[in-house]
Amino acid sequence: MKWLIALCNTNDKIPSYQMVQYQDIMLACHNKGIKTFCHIYNYKSDDIFAFKTITDFLLKHQEHENFDGIILLESPITSKIVGYFSAHSNFESLYGIHKISWKEQNPIFHKSIYNHNVTAEFEIHNPFIVGINGWHNTNSISHDAILDTIYETIDVKSYTPDFILDRNLQIPKSIQITSPVLLAIGKGVKSKEDVATFRKFAQNNHYMFGVTRPVAMNGWAHINEIIGVSGHIYSPKLCITIGVSGSAAFYAGIEKSNYIISININKNASIIPMSDIGIIDDYRNIWDKFSNYLSSTF
């Protein structure tokens, strides 16, 4: 079998999460005797059609190379490449793969479905293209066999299609700080003002900040602050949730937290058994005391 592993980046340096995925997959391929090739695509972050350029290149490459499988590591454009490629080929496809296991020599691809309540294990035919998202790190160590791979680096030329007549940056992306602590706010927080207060608290204490989808859809936070499958995925050391019910789609955004403390007035909220600590009270009653302890931690 012959697989291609593709990495898409906007910097010259490969991000650490891609290296982890790459090592895990390469080691598995080596153990199964799968010959691997690697493409590194460097594209510009403002090129919204980089996915098409990369896919067209892959499709052309596939005509000569006949890969049995293509694995796209996690990136902001992975889902689009998988979708576009499979639409323009006879490849079977999956996006959102977080684990690969094996049934003899055949890979089994794991992804979350039913809004992240269920894991599905897929056995699909060659040729296939799969895209990684939310990878479950197997902590594999670097291996000499990884160095035995044939690399190719491709610089992607920007492409502006003619059906887009003009394009302007309206709001630049805000830089989310990196912190060991994440503060996540849900619809149980009673007002836009309270959400803003918590945002300020997070900023003052250098915590990361995010909200559930209903909070953003209510206009109480920016869409870019959504945590979960349709927003950001975090892996802080400590996550504090306030007024969050605990839908699986949200929880996928915090489940890699080392420790979760949840404040909720409802003892039966789904988030409580999925937390290490559940504080059952109105956040307004206990926040002062709790936040003092939190602030004194750092």
Place this chain on the structure above:
Amino acid sequence: MNLFVSFKIIPDLDQLSAQDYIITANNNIDTTFVRNILNCFDESSLEFGLRLSDEAESLNFNIQKTAFTIANEQAELYLQTLNALNYEHTVYVDSQDMDTRFIPRTIGTIIANYIKQNPQDFILMGYQATPGNNGNTPFYLSKELDIPIVTNIIDIHFIDDKHLQITTLEEDGQFIQTVKSPCILVIENAVISKLRVPTLKDRIHTRNKKIEKLPLEAINDTTHKRIKLTYINRQRTGIILENNTDIEDFFEKNWKEKRTEIGL
């Protein structure tokens, strides 16, 4: 302008508890007892259709809106609502017992076949839907119709009969763009999340308005996936603290050790 909005009716999975996720021998989960809702991204698309129509009307343009789904007769309730909200054409393909969870290529083909008979200027659709969470259907549709696609859309406004202004949320931030038809617009976390509610008067006035029901065509889908499902158990220790005294106890006695354990 001809505007097509496809939507999916899904089970409200937030109503299911862990015990309700019973996986059957044929790798299905019974959700028939759970209420149905509109897929959230599609709900935004449907409301965008109405807002675009309002904007067009204020500029003396007209939009012919089509709402389309693939579902069993449960679709009729939703399409009656969309009739009352002034969708000019409401259509569903009767899915019968088809398992639509993991066949985005087939879904794309069904939608494409309708649009080839009824050409559209713009097509709005949500980027993915439960339970399959595939995320590929818009791309299959784009290929079948040979029209371009734009994703990550959070807002749309009307310009004229052939052009829309879209806002996308991308790696570098939020962009405003003008797109010309034909085009597929894939909606994600949009600025509008809820479909408006028709008045009783609108409902009465449109109660006899036709809903077009189409048969399911046989489509040769060559994708073969063998699947096994497992419920994800996310239980943690779930220690309960119930008041300020509990909090005090926990932090005074346990926090120092716990934070070292966590890595803080």
